[in-house]
Amino acid sequence: MSEDAPIDAKRLQKRRAQEDSNIFVRLPAAYAASRVQGRRFLQHGGDLSIVEWRTLWDLHEAGPMTIRDLANIQRTDHSLLSRALPQMRDKGYVTMTRGLEDARQIIVTLTEKGADAYAKAAPIMARRRAALREEFTDAEIAVFIGFLDRLDDFLRRPVEDLLQMETVK
């Protein structure tokens, strides 16, 4: 084997710059930062986990619903809720009752204690959203969301389709 090639600082810098404009690199990083920031905010508001916060918020806003409904609104996998909810029930934040009409379903309902936990975290999280709105105008947010809509569509297209695609450009 040949002797070690040296580290080339210029090539690294160039590579870093390339990756800076790669959506598939920036998206994970932005998400990770968002998760960290979310957790830090929540530490100031009763130390809920992110999943717990989202769930309390949704239940507060929309009333009782099934696990699937929660997963749907949160755009996440039901298994995440399936695992988190028993703990939330044990903490007294929610009740879980089997559906009367459809016995497959679990109806999740906010308890008073859950509403209290929500009330404690809510103003902190409202501040977060308010702070975001000082960085981005409503119009910008709308464009941003529009991009995410289109990106979502793209990301959910079957890989086979995309691979077969004639790359015209």
Next chain:
Amino acid sequence: MSEDAPIDAKRLQKRRAQEDSNIFVRLPAAYAASRVQGRRFLQHGGDLSIVEWRTLWDLHEAGPMTIRDLANIQRTDHSLLSRALPQMRDKGYVTMTRGLEDARQIIVTLTEKGADAYAKAAPIMARRRAALREEFTDAEIAVFIGFLDRLDDFLRRPVEDLLQMETVK
């Protein structure tokens, strides 16, 4: 306790709509979808993990570098690489040698086998980026990246600052 409130389909729909325009909900969902799509593409190109692919790509583009350099370019935590690299070395994709000038560092270098694995996955992943460029113009990508830059800045500001902020609006 009062009897169970019924599920209110209209409220659920409204809540779903609200969350649809919440950046903090859409970002995780978009990232998760991106990760799934990335993995599916990689299954067509030698079954690398996402971390492995990123690492082979960076090493191919920029030559040998330290673990910290890799983490830096990928905008991720060094511990992720610290765990992934020994496995990549065992698979024969990279070598890890202690830095001569700075003995704290590990210099990661692509092997021939690593270059082969890269060459196998690269055209598939290039297709992915090409497909994305058919959905978004270069100008749109630039705006998108600009949003992500600004979002990153926001997400990295200390929570205390944001909480103390007078929310003027």
Next chain:
DNA sequence: AGAAAATATATGACTTGTCACGTATAATTT
């Protein structure tokens, strides 16, 4: 009515990512 298909939930195994902390080495200060 009975069989087949679809749906709701639970659970094990896995990946990506963070943080905190420990250890070794290098750089800086006194």
Next chain:
DNA sequence: AAATTATACGTGACAAGTCATATATTTTCT
């Protein structure tokens, strides 16, 4: 030169998320 501080890496513990598979219940089809 010695002591302090900073940096690079490794590792344990955790969170958020996916997927596949199993089970129970509904719905649909014959």
